[in-house]
Amino acid sequence: MPGGLRSRGRGRAGVALPTKSSAVTPNPAGSLPVTGCNDRVRRRMRGTMTSGVPAVFLDRDGVLIEDTGYPHLEEHLRFTPGACEAVRRLNQLGYLCVVVTNQSGVARGLFGEEQMRAFNALLVRRMAAKQAVIGAVYACPFHAEALDERYRHPDHPDRKPNPGMILRAIAEHRIDPARSFLIGDQPSDLEAARRAGIPGFRFEGGNLDDFVKDLLGH
Numbered sequence: 001m002p003g004g005l006r007s008r009g010r011g012r013a014g015v016a017l018p019t020k021s022s023a024v025t026p027n028p029a030g031s032l033p034v035t036g037c038n039d040r041v042r043r044r045m046r047g048t049m050t051s052g053v054p055a056v057f058l059d060r061d062g063v064l065i066e067d068t069g070y071p072h073l074e075e076h077l078r079f080t081p082g083a084c085e086a087v088r089r090l091n092q093l094g095y096l097c098v099v100v101t102n103q104s105g106v107a108r109g110l111f112g113e114e115q116m117r118a119f120n121a122l123l124v125r126r127m128a129a130k131q132a133v134i135g136a137v138y139a140c141p142f143h144a145e146a147l148d149e150r151y152r153h154p155d156h157p158d159r160k161p162n163p164g165m166i167l168r169a170i171a172e173h174r175i176d177p178a179r180s181f182l183i184g185d186q187p188s189d190l191e192a193a194r195r196a197g198i199p200g201f202r203f204e205g206g207n208l209d210d211f212v213k214d215l216l217g218h
């Protein structure tokens with residue numbers, strides 16, 4: 001089992017833990033202690049050491065912050081329990097943390113794209129204030145029934161369950177998909193992960209750091 005990544009109730013995920021630090025936050029230990037791995041897994045991990053950074057793709061609403069229904073104002077920004085700790089833990093394990101979020105509130109005319117960006121930037125700053133580093137944010141403002149035709153698209157490649165945001169992040173940040181995975185709260189998140197060829201895990205509430213700890217085995 002690569003690095004002990006665990007899948008909740010559906011067997012082993014088969015994703016290797018990172019073996020080197022990401023570009024975002026150095027792993028103070030230099031490399032991860034690899035426990036519980038057999039020789040085959042160790043060989044595989046050595047083989048992936050130069051092929052890019054491991055990443056965790058995180059849905060925003062319902063995973064990192066409470067889903068209050070199209071959150072976009074400062075007063076809507078409420079982290080879920082353990083969210084900052086989970087991102088910090090992932091940073092320390094060498095993962096690049098990438099937010100991938102559908103934001104059809106823009107298409108529905110509830111708020112503008114600039115406001116969406118400002119809200120995401122605020123989230124990143126608030127996380128950083130707690131030593132939790134978000135490496136990148138990808139947000140999809142498109143929807144099939146958009147009021148504003150600029151955001152109307154019958155099936156935009158970025159809108160989850162399509163994998164566009166994940167695939168773009170992989171290309172733009174030199175991410176190694178073989179050592180990456182996604183955490184989301186909706187079936188569309190997991191389907192986007194599947195279409196991108198990475199494992200997806202469903203977070204159904206509770207403490208996100210406990211969830212991540214359980215997933216990674218430490």
Ligand SMILES: [Mg+2]
Nearest residue numbers: 059061062185
């Ligand atoms: Mg969600």
